Amino acid sequence: xxxxxxxxxxxxxxxxxxxxxxxxxxxxxxxxxxxxxxxxxxxxxxxxxxxxxxxxxxxxxxxxxxxxxxxxxxxxxxxxxxxxxxxxxxxxxxxxxxxxxx
Numbered sequence: 001x002x003x004x005x006x007x008x009x010x011x012x013x014x015x016x017x018x019x020x021x022x023x024x025x026x027x028x029x030x031x032x033x034x035x036x037x038x039x040x041x042x043x044x045x046x047x048x049x050x051x052x053x054x055x056x057x058x059x060x061x062x063x064x065x066x067x068x069x070x071x072x073x074x075x076x077x078x079x080x081x082x083x084x085x086x087x088x089x090x091x092x093x094x095x096x097x098x099x100x101x102x
Contacts, residue, residue: 010069
């Protein structure tokens with residue numbers, strides 16, 4: 001399977017209800033899904049939340065007609081493990097190369 005792309009998908013979902021009502025206004029529910037892009041074709045894509053041993057779990061199949069926006073999320077490791085600096089112990093100083101920046 002390799003490592004699939006991580007994507008963020010903004011889409012709308014159908015709404016269902018039951019009961020006697022005089023009228024009902026049509027509505028859709030906005031949704032946001034973040035996960036691994038497992039596969040896609042012209043009609044839909046499949047996103048999974050978990051990968052393990054070449055398999056995926058917790059998959060969501062989203063019709064492309066329901067998708068409003070999608071974006072690939074780049075996950076980078078800027079340094080190899082052997083080049084990373086060890087963070088100082090708590091209270092001993094400042095981290096020279098923080099991973100998260102504003």
